[in-house]
Amino acid sequence: MPARLLARLERELARGVGLVAILDYDGTLTPIVPSPRAAALAPSVRATLGALAVSARTRLAILSGRALADVRARVGVDGVIYGGCHGLEIEGGGLSFHHPRVRAGRLVAARRRLTAGAASIPGAHVEFKGLAVSLHYRRVALGRRDEVRSLAARVARGSPDLRIIPGLKVFDFVPRVGWNKGRAVRWIARRVAKSLGPARPLILYAGDDVTDEAAFAALRGRGVTVRVGGGPSVADYHVPGVREIHAVLRRMALAVG
Ligand SMILES: [Mg+2]
Known part of the structure; x- marks a missing residue:
């Protein structure tokens, strides 16, 4: 158990303040699995999220690089604020946000070029997420991944208004609008x-990825941030994995229940 982190959270909640919990999905609430399609939420974790979601003292948000509908379907808990495409789209819990400068039309050319290029790389797969487009290469043989990288670089050069976010065996192309998980968490926290x-409520953010670092930085001095897994991070705390995050969330659910 991450004792120092729990002590800090429980000390803050003992003051009677509300809790804003903002969580990444893949690698934070579910272990990283060979195929992102298989990243299912454990029923016990879903039950804990449900307990947090119904607490009048808590607002719960899940913020992912996945498409909004995808992350919402995977979590499937009512009353949760869902953020998709790295926070470009936010829905639920009475909030609704769609980044005003993002139009699906800006992604059309990149999507077309990625799809055409991926057709000649076995295992490469293009996913259209509405406000982002992703090039998945988990199933591409190691010897052909250079082709994936050069396709991504080529499309990036031809799409100066898009930004590439490298993820786990995926390149996400998102509109360059000065938005990221950091901006999204500040937007959510301010509104809830x-x-x-x-x-002032206690803000808790947990994530496992490079994209979560923007959220850690944005909450510096305003919240409690937790990096799941190893790697350099500006987060306040580290925990080894999903199991520990679940333990923390369970204790939070008890504290606010
Ligand atoms: Mg993640």
Whole structure:
């Protein structure tokens, strides 16, 4: 158990403040699995999220690089704020946001070029996420991954208004609009804080990836941030894996229940 982290969270909640929990999905709530399609939420974790979601003292958000509908379907808990495409789209819990400068049309050319290029690389797969387009290469043989990288680089050069976010065996192409998980968590926290009463709520953010570092940085001095897994990070705390995050969330659910 991450004792120092738990002590800190419980000390803050003992003051009677509300809790804003913002969580990444893959690698944070589910272990990283060979195929992202298989990243299913364990029923016990879903039950804990459900307990947090119904607590009047808590607002729960799940923020993912996945498409909004995908992450919502995987979590399947009512009352949760869901953020897809790295926060470009946010829905649920009374919030609704669609980044005003993002139009699906900006992605059309990149999507077409990625699809055409991927057709000649066995195992490469293009996913259209509405506000982002992704080139998946988990199933591409190691010897052909250079072709994936050069396809991604070529499309990036031809799409100066898109930004590439490298993930786990995936390149996400997102519109370059100065938005990331950091901006998204600040947006969510600002909007939900007032609904939890006059006192400043405790903000908890957990994530396992490079894209979560923007959220850790954005919450510096404003929240408690947790990096799941190893790697350099600006987060306040580290935990080894999904099991520990679940233990923390279970204790939070008890504390606010
Ligand atoms: Mg993740």
